[in-house]
Amino acid sequence: MSKVRVLVGTRKGAFVLESDGKREKWDVSGPYFAGWEIYHVKGSPVDPNRLYASQTSGWFGQVLQRSNDGGKTWEAPGGDIKPGPEAMKAGASNKFAYDTSPETGKPLTTHQFYDGTQHPWEFKRVWHLEPSLTDPDTVYAGVEDAALFRSTDGGLTWHEFAGLRGHGTGPKWQPGAGGMCLHTVILDPSNPNRIFIAISAAGAFRSDDGGQTWRPINRGLHSLHIPDPTAEVGHCVHHIAMHPSRPGVLFMQKHWDVMRSDDAGDSWHEVSGNLPTDFGFVIDVHAHEPETIYVVPIKSDGEHYVHEGKLRVYRSRTGGNEWEALTNGLPQSNCYVNVLRDAMAVDSLDSCGVYFGTTGGQVYASADAGDNWAPIVRDLPAVLSVEVQTLP
Amino acid sequence: MIRVALPAHLRTLAHVSGEVELEVEGQATQRSVLDALEARYPMLRGTIRDHVTQERRPFLRFFACEEDLSLEPPDTPLPETVSSGKEPLLIIGAIAGG
Numbered sequence: 398m399s400k401v402r403v404l405v406g407t408r409k410g411a412f413v414l415e416s417d418g419k420r421e422k423w424d425v426s427g428p429y430f431a432g433w434e435i436y437h438v439k440g441s442p443v444d445p446n447r448l449y450a451s452q453t454s455g456w457f458g459q460v461l462q463r464s465n466d467g468g469k470t471w472e473a474p475g476g477d478i479k480p481g482p483e484a485m486k487a488g489a490s491n492k493f494a495y496d497t498s499p500e501t502g503k504p505l506t507t508h509q510f511y512d513g514t515q516h517p518w519e520f521k522r523v524w525h526l527e528p529s530l531t532d533p534d535t536v537y538a539g540v541e542d543a544a545l546f547r548s549t550d551g552g553l554t555w556h557e558f559a560g561l562r563g564h565g566t567g568p569k570w571q572p573g574a575g576g577m578c579l580h581t582v583i584l585d586p587s588n589p590n591r592i593f594i595a596i597s598a599a600g601a602f603r604s605d606d607g608g609q610t611w612r613p614i615n616r617g618l619h620s621l622h623i624p625d626p627t628a629e630v631g632h633c634v635h636h637i638a639m640h641p642s643r644p645g646v647l648f649m650q651k652h653w654d655v656m657r658s659d660d661a662g663d664s665w666h667e668v669s670g671n672l673p674t675d676f677g678f679v680i681d682v683h684a685h686e687p688e689t690i691y692v693v694p695i696k697s698d699g700e701h702y703v704h705e706g707k708l709r710v711y712r713s714r715t716g717g718n719e720w721e722a723l724t725n726g727l728p729q730s731n732c733y734v735n736v737l738r739d740a741m742a743v744d745s746l747d748s749c750g751v752y753f754g755t756t757g758g759q760v761y762a763s764a765d766a767g768d769n770w771a772p773i774v775r776d777l778p779a780v781l782s783v784e785v786q787t788l789p
Numbered sequence: 790m791i792r793v794a795l796p797a798h799l800r801t802l803a804h805v806s807g808e809v810e811l812e813v814e815g816q817a818t819q820r821s822v823l824d825a826l827e828a829r830y831p832m833l834r835g836t837i838r839d840h841v842t843q844e845r846r847p848f849l850r851f852f853a854c855e856e857d858l859s860l861e862p863p864d865t866p867l868p869e870t871v872s873s874g875k876e877p878l879l880i881i882g883a884i885a886g887g
Contacts, residue, residue: 431801432798433798454798455848456796456798456846456848456849456882456883457796457798457799457802457836457837457846457849457882458835458836458839458846459835460802460832460835460836473802473831473832475831475832476830476831476832491832491834491835491836491840492834492835492840493840494840494841520841
């Protein structure tokens, strides 16, 4: 029977939740990296036992962790203890250095800070890890301050795709409330040269040459809180989702507005429809129905909790505009949690499972595409990210 | 032999318990001790001082012999009691946050 493994990153460690295909009884392991912020944990689609985790701390900076056994044990790549004369041969562990080389890094100087002045790029943390679709040792990292890195040696060494920061609009990018983070990385399964990324608050970008060159893809976005509501960059995109069978169709939860593109981001149109509020962070697509999408509306950007004290997932079976509230098993009074941008995922079992985590520490699961929900765990630290692996 | 006391989270990361003991060639300074520490425990690179600038991370401080050495230049010799191993170099994380 198939199994699912849910990878949960929280403010105080990582947790691994496992169940059989019924998704009724769960084994919970963790915390791993107790006390550290785990922004993201994700497995390789090629080798499901290869996991990557972003372990970060305001005190100690960024640590990259890797597992080769599905999360039972972990190692910091390049962190092997090498006593004696061999010591200095150890690899460069955890090093995310912006490209400042004369050849490729020369245009990369400053971005716009909160107060409108220019500010140098400063690495803070890895927000999102996206393992390659074809090679377990290749993984992409979206970082704060916004940039895209890639490792091709299992996380030992990292190299920036400098063409993203350097394509020309970088000085206009600015941080959102959570920092200037590159939080979304989507690899096109039909075109190995196409990569989508999103940055708060710069917008969405696409590369069609494997990450070497980039261009903004924000036409159609309308953001009232910036000086030019239809600017080329400056939009606070919160998350983007894609169904692998239709890589030209993208769904976006923007700061406000749920958006859709049918031309790989060249243009967007709003599909918020009848949502009670179109502010939110997460958005995801059903594993088998490319027109079925999910969001969790949040009351506003000033009140980062769900609307009316009710935790409701909204599902559209029409690719947007027409939404239904999914509430069975979710608290419908006195609930004031948030669901952060990387904290929703789906499994690919026949009856699609949907999962999300809250800032209140609950991880909810639905084994029937959202019709009914139950908590897997209720009392974890605030959940930062949720990913799911469907295992044979 | 130089003794270094790490914060709890870094002891966990480095898979050590208690103090770390290091052999440092030449003059014992903040820089030479941290070089030796990171060489022995590469997973600690970037966690005490920034990878690129090599500056001490802002929420960490260095103490020895009941004195704050954090603002000393990195190549200043450490006190004799540290270089001789009588006292440890303390790497302390700020008590802040939740």
